[in-house]
Amino acid sequence: MLLRLCSHGLLLICCLLSLGRSDTEEKCSTFTDLNIHNSIIGTDLNVKFILHTRENPTCGKHLNSTSFHDLNVTRRTVFITHGYRPTGSPPVWIEDIVGRLLSIQDFNVILVDWNRGATTLVYHNAAAKTRNVAENLIHVIDNMLDQGSSLNNIYLIGVSLGAHISGFVGKNYNGSIGRITGLDPAGPLFNGKPQEERLHYSDAQFVDVVHSDIDALGYRESLGHIDFYPNGGTDQPGCPKTILSGTEYFKCDHQRSVFLYMASLTQSCDIDTFPCENYRDYRIGKCTDCKEFLPLPCPVLGYYVDKWKDYLVKKSPPMTKAFFDTAAKDPFCIFHYHLDFITWSSKIRRGYITIKLVSSQGDITESKLDQDAATFEQYKEVSLLAKFDKDFDSVSKAFVTFTTGTVIGPKTKLRVLRMRLRPLKNRNRPILCRYDFVLLENIEMEFLPVPCDDTNL
Template sequence: MPPGRWERCFWSWGLLLWLGVESTGDVLPTPQTKCTDFQNANLLRGTSLRVQFLLFTTSDPSCGQLVEESSDIQNTGFNATLETKLVIHGFRALGTKPSWIDKFIGTLLQATDANVVAVDWVYGSTGVYFSAVENVIKLGLEISRFLSKLLALGVSQSSVHIIGVSLGAHVAGMVGHFYKGQLGRITGLDPAGPEYTRASLEERLDAGDALFVEAIHTDTDNLGIRIPVGHVDYFVNGGQDQPGCPIFIHAGYSYLICDHMRAVHLYISALENSCPLMAFPCTSYKAFLAGHCLDCFNPFLLSCPRIGLVEQGGVKIEPLPKEVKVYLQTTSKAPYCVHHNLVEFYLQEPRNRDTCITVTFLGSNVTSSVKITIPRQHRHGKGVIAHPNPQCQISQVKLKFQASHRVWKKDRMTIIGKFCTAPLPVNDNSGYPSRAGTMNDSPSKACGIQSSV
């Protein structure tokens, strides 16, 4: 992949990865165990591949045990009967330890009893992005050699789960490719886009690299890849412009990295399991918001995928489909999850102009709104509204008819129709509509509505 194609991207990637990771201090060793922290590199040291494999276990989740030789593995807390999870960071422009790594590992070990191996390749990922890309194959080979030592100790290929962040997602794909797709699982957290969007399957992460491959996309219009690369691809908030992230370039570092790193923070939140991050298959984000994708029957039958450690993302169908785009909305801060609801309005009589109605859900001092548009000469309009509270905890539903600016006061009219709402996924056998209301009444009343504007 000639670097000339990406000369225009170099500035943003180079500046970007001041990718802000402040190095934390070394973990204090216990009397029994020597603890090793991530390395720090700088631009003058070049991009030699000095890889460290740091083992973390539930017995001491803050202590990274350096593993170099097979004998070292046997002298650590490594347990071959448990799952093994490798965490691979991405490009590090300033050669610093990822600021998210400690919390990520700690949360992972709280969620499951496993061997967690952090792959420290700060030296090989520092400086120029294109040099880091050139190190991907070398790093993939080195990780594969390390894995072969674990397999020799009795670890099964299907129990290996690799979690790769940004460029690290393609490293994970390379390792999976070397093992002919027989590793258990790969999770790509906003896989890197530059140099990979047009790459071959052998060069980037794809669904053939593990028994189950998933990817969480949060920055497809900048640093993340915009194409599906797994069995299930989560396009969060459409895959770009995450809530709470700066939208203006003068925000500097936050503008460059916030969307890209949101995938990491979403995954941490999912590991904490405070609420489900469930997604729905659809042809596009626009179609999802318009209420055209209300369940997961096609292609997942009755199981909707969700972010986290649940087996195969909760997808139970076999064989697994590939490159399925699924969509979900989130809030702007942890725990990020929302409950998606279908909202519909049925006019009693069609009108000669478009009818726009804003639906607002209120609950726990949080307000969410969506606009329903009913085309002229049609009676029905729908959409999807997201709120942090489940529908049973919504205290009030408001409907507001948006009159055309051409309508004079003397033309005041009465809009008569029916409003209905149901939580997603909508089951055709669930007795839908589940809740209904009027513009001024509780939404638990009958599915009838009358209002004058």
């Protein structure tokens, strides 16, 4: 149509239309969008850098690796590097993570788009290109440094293979880059490799890592100054449990690390974590004091964990594992309470506790403390860790159930001198108690909790 207009002498209109189209193409650069056909035939590596700032949050600008006329090098710069793309489509989280980062600070957010290279049915082919992607990124950073940028202001966020790419970049600068965040670093072909061939805590001044799929696509062992293991690092709540769910079954756990990190950017609630030797010790409440970080509380997951940097990098060795549970949906936060029992049954009782809280407004939240059977001995206090997906300013009712988990034999009674519910984080809230009652096995008991007698805390 445009050619026909030109042929009829409408040269001015033709030129204006062409110029307008050219301007649009220059102003907006989009993430490479491929398909399964590209995966089958494979793609040659072609790395593209797309810049977003608060001036252009939704319309990316193509960043020339040698000319940075759109880039303010004095700003803190965040590079986001994706991983393997078996179907060629852009990551579903790309636009969201850019928007959330720009909502908290005036960053340069640069997408490292290596979809042409990551798109292939053969994972090994994509993994083999990670060093070349890192070289492209190093070239950009070198030019930024020449124009006045600082390594302190460089922050690399790498997803899956992108985490190891970030590590390769960090090694090039002898660990002087400000920070690297690894979001479920890829495990296949990297598990067990020496530190020169994968992400390592020495690759930046501060390295934090989230492991959400250690039994499949992710890396199992510690890699950073602090390594987070949501829900133990394996099955994430809300993700499909069977292969009948299709591709979501394979990628949901792996991607959860990204969505947890993005949730931390909104600060609608903190995702509290607990440094611990293992997941079991966290779940039975052995790791809740975080005394080593005083006056700070326990570390939080995500962007703001750098507040704990000084504590973490000084450890010897500077490696901390942190465990926590999450809810199934954004913002994923869990609220922790201690549930303490002093019992007076003459015989030892072993069993499980479920507690359900009702707010003054009638909302309900429940915690099933089923990680291990608790052992209740006469006059000895047992402290259990209860985890709720809602946090109530006030509790109007509580429902408690005791079970031994057996289906045969006589029903057991648990005689309780005192049951106490203590919020782990909001210490200004009242500690609630109930005194002198009997829990009948598998019978839900309703209580009106009362503030504890100060002499019995």
